[in-house]
Amino acid sequence: MDYYYSKNPQVSSNESTIKAHLRGNEWTFVSDAGVFSKKGIDFGSRLLVETIQITNGESLLDLGCGYGVVGIVLAYETPAGRILMTDINERAISLARKNCIINLVRNANQLVSDGFEQVPRTPFHHIALNPPIRAGKAKIYSMFEDSVQFLDEKGSFWIVMHKKHGAMSAVKKLESMYKTVEIVNKESGYQIIKATNG
Template sequence: MTKMYYAENPDSAHDIHELKVTLLGQPFTFLTDSGVFSKKMIDYGSQVLLNSVDFEKGKTLLDLGCGYGPLGISLAKVQGVQATMIDINNRAIDLALKNAETNDVTACIFQSNIYEKVTGTFDYIISNPPIRAGKQVVHTIIADSINYLNDGGSLTIVIQKKQGAPSVKSKMQEIFGNVDILKRDKGYYILRSTKTE
């Protein structure tokens, strides 16, 4: 059985594609491959998330489950955040490293199973979580995020209603004591919780 995009080492044959896209009003080029999430286009949920956030230049960002890098790379280039990008998938990390270089972005990019190898804290954490990995993985991303956020920092998640947005919203409320719906678009919810001091 072929390993899914949330596996550490996908075993599918390589199938490199080059995507030329506009994100946040800027042109980007991304290499993608089989065995990574949404290889043929920037998925709609990620686009909705990008268009829902306005981060402060110079602040720190953790892109959790970065895939080949469209979120972290575009936010670093356009909004000027200091991006750290992680994914369990080594193939995705290899692509993200190449894509950062191609798009003239400096970011800290490395393989990590959720927060396993993450040190320090961040002003922002964003995630388009791997829903197919299961509810427990998504809830761990939310529950543990509070330990990696600075006071006043925020967790922003994109999730479809049919994939469990109400459950995710409840979990974020439980952990943070607050949750806002930044946007709803074609069944996608952009949810944000803030770590209060």
């Protein structure tokens, strides 16, 4: 099966345009077949991007960025910051690059990476993750474990998960590696989890 969590989706390209209102602004995104939530911004990503607290000048890693919603919207709020958007899916990264241009975001870079494999070891103030559920728990939990090495000592790891996909188990897993783990927002079964060591 050719899932969005693959390097080169084999499904034929079929681009579409998505309009969205997020954090008080209007956005335009190009999506395509073979990427996550291709028909519209998923509820979890919407809740994540509306919840994250970021200050201008801070850095953010949008891990598993898809076509770029979270990274692009938050890059707009930190024009002096450093934003890195990564995904294993080459088509998604191509779209994220295109969507940065469409939305006039100039402080974000895009990188093809399986999890943290290609991410430079420069600490981030924030890491945002909407986990690839279809990749399985082992893959998701390895991302949790790796995240500690890529965060600033006072940095925040933000995750969105639905209760039925194991949000409460994820909290317990994160508690084994972070000092503070809290559910900072929740709606329609989705939980926004914030983990910090600061």
